[in-house]
Amino acid sequence: MNEQVVTEVGHCHGANAPIGERVLGTLKVCAVLSKPRVLLMVVIVTILGFILAGGNIISQFWLFIATILGTALTGIGSTTLNQFLEIESDALMHRTKHRPLPTKKISPESALFFGMITILLGVGLLVTEVNLLTGFLALLTAFLYVLVYTPLKKVTWLNTLIGAIPGALPPMGGWTAVTGGLEPGAWILFLILFVWQQPHFFAIAWMYRDDYARGGYKMLPVLEPSGTSTFSQIVWFSHLLIAVSILPVWYGLVGVPYLIGAITAGIYFLASGIVLSHSRSNQDAKKVLKASLAYLPAIFLSVLIDLQF
Numbered sequence: 001m002n003e004q005v006v007t008e009v010g011h012c013h014g015a016n017a018p019i020g021e022r023v024l025g026t027l028k029v030c031a032v033l034s035k036p037r038v039l040l041m042v043v044i045v046t047i048l049g050f051i052l053a054g055g056n057i058i059s060q061f062w063l064f065i066a067t068i069l070g071t072a073l074t075g076i077g078s079t080t081l082n083q084f085l086e087i088e089s090d091a092l093m094h095r096t097k098h099r100p101l102p103t104k105k106i107s108p109e110s111a112l113f114f115g116m117i118t119i120l121l122g123v124g125l126l127v128t129e130v131n132l133l134t135g136f137l138a139l140l141t142a143f144l145y146v147l148v149y150t151p152l153k154k155v156t157w158l159n160t161l162i163g164a165i166p167g168a169l170p171p172m173g174g175w176t177a178v179t180g181g182l183e184p185g186a187w188i189l190f191l192i193l194f195v196w197q198q199p200h201f202f203a204i205a206w207m208y209r210d211d212y213a214r215g216g217y218k219m220l221p222v223l224e225p226s227g228t229s230t231f232s233q234i235v236w237f238s239h240l241l242i243a244v245s246i247l248p249v250w251y252g253l254v255g256v257p258y259l260i261g262a263i264t265a266g267i268y269f270l271a272s273g274i275v276l277s278h279s280r281s282n283q284d285a286k287k288v289l290k291a292s293l294a295y296l297p298a299i300f301l302s303v304l305i306d307l308q309f
Contacts, residue, residue: 029100030114033083034076041296042075042170043068048300049174049189051307052253060178066129067177071170073122074138078166080115081146084108089154089215095208096215130177137173141166157220160201168193188247192299195244198237199273200292202230206276207285231277234288238273242266245299254306261302265295 046068051057057064083090083101087108090096100106106114119142127135149163171189176182202220205212209221221230245262248254272291276284 029106030076030080032100033080033106033111033114035079037293038079039072039075041293043072044296044300045171045189045193046071046174048303049171049186050178051174051303052185052189052248053175053178053183055174055178063130063177066125067134067174070122070124070126070130070135071138071173073118073125074142075122075170077115077117077119077122078142078145080111080118081142082150084111084115085146085150086215089217093208093211093215095211126173126177131180133180133182134173134176137169137176141169141173144169153217153219155218157218157223159218160198160205160220163201164194164197167197185248185251185253188244188251188253191244191247192241195237195241196292196295199234199241199269199288202234202237203273203276203285203288203292206230207282207289227280231273231280234273235270235277238266238270242270254303255309256306257309258299258302258306261305262299265298265302269295 087101090099091102123135123139126138144166152159168190172186175186205219206221212219213222221227245266249259269291272288276288
């Protein structure tokens with residue numbers, strides 16, 4: 001963390017505040033920039049890839065830590081640069097106007113520095129302590145998220161589909177950390193995460209459609225206020241998610257305990273989407289979002305249970 005960042009955030013806590021208080025304030029700002037809930041999901045799916053590839057957290061402890069830390073740092077940098085590019089739009093939207101950049105708790109220059117340095121540290125750690133392929137996947141994730149997905153949000157509603165590509169790469173990184181290659185299992189994990197993101201993000205887009213319109217984003221519910229296509233996407237991809245979640249069993253990565261957990265979680269996710277398609281209410285969209293957020297931990301738990309049998 002450079003001195004400029006600490007100094008700027010310190011102004012929010014009083015110019016004469018102790019250095020410890022200013023550093024704590026800086027860390028809080030950086031935590032917000034990292035989007036903790038998104039980061040948690042990234043960590044979960046990376047661990048999932050690591051385990052399903054045959055990695056052993058105990059005997060390969062440093063490899064595991066380096067993989068998670070490098071991926072997390074890259075993710076933190078990516079979300080920070082995403083917010084750096086969206087300062088003006090974030091300031092117009094109710095749900096984002098209190099973020100550090102619109103409220104000037106940190107300057108754009110400091111956010112840019114923080115985002116770039118954390119990506120470099122993350123990718124560097126992965127390349128030197130894990131392997132080149134995993135480092136490349138992390139860098140590709142950052143590039144697609146920051147420089148492709150972020151600007152596309154103001155160009156086409158297909159940004160949701162394209163943005164799901166970097167969102168589905170972290171489990172592949174967990175896999176390649178162990179194997180050093182992109183076997184079919186890695187692509188199966190990519191596919192599951194890719195499909196999962198569609199109903200997840202379309203539910204968010206419906207909930208915040210007015211906000212997205214204020215921010216100038218071309219989300220599907222903004223372009224089609226009736227929501228017909230949005231709900232079709234949610235239901236269709238939720239059906240597809242159940243199908244692709246079976247692939248790890250077909251490939252031999254997991255067995256029946258996982259299958260039961262995956263299908264149960266998938267049906268619950270689908271059911272919430274069907275209810276939303278009929279009600280078209282924000283309340284039911286929030287239930288779809290909650291179902292999506294519960295889905296990945298449920299899959300993770302199913303894998304852990306499966307490995308015990």
